Amino acid sequence: DVQLVESGGGLVQPGGSLRLSCAASGFIFSDYWMSWVRQAPGKGLEWVANIKRGGGDKFYVDSVRGRFTISRDSAKNSLYLQMNNLRVEDTALYYCAREDDSVDYWGQGTLVTVSS
């Protein structure tokens, strides 16, 4: 079975940094694009970033470009999101997601709270 398990969330002050991780299993990780999708409290889903199979191409939503960096390690079957210069509006549940054109599998999410 496909499993995506996120970790690394927590409470951070505005301007701080955090690194999220996603451990993938149950499929050939290197065969798939991967995404991060977030959901602010009580709000809808917002796509954040994705990364190509080999890691060469990366794309971001405008609001995080230049502050967040997506990466992957196929040897560890892991996806990462380095988040710098965090803002209050980045507070959300962050989901790791597998893509097969659309998202087709979701993790359970890790909560990031940005507050002073």
Add this chain to the structure above:
Amino acid sequence: QPVVTQSSSASASLGSSVKLTCTLSSAHSHYIIAWHQQQPGKAPRYLMKVEGSGRFNKGSGIPDRFSGSSSGADRYLSISNLQSEDEAQYYCETWDITTHVFGGGTKLTVL
């Protein structure tokens, strides 16, 4: 970039049927969309992709009660024989080479 629009809410009675709509922006009316279900307090779950032709392709384990269809820029999710566990938020998603876009979601209430 593409835009998808959903009604904010819908309701239907237990055992009845409902059809939810996702509308693509006019320049992207031929795009494929995906439907996702999010039950209260849970992570989203992928339901299916729906093409402009009306063809749909469901995810693993999705009941036969769920189906998709299409008309012009509209993509539909139909649920028959509504169950209490179908009460959830339903999101549509579309994508191109550089982005993914989610609709605002439709909250389905089962009466």
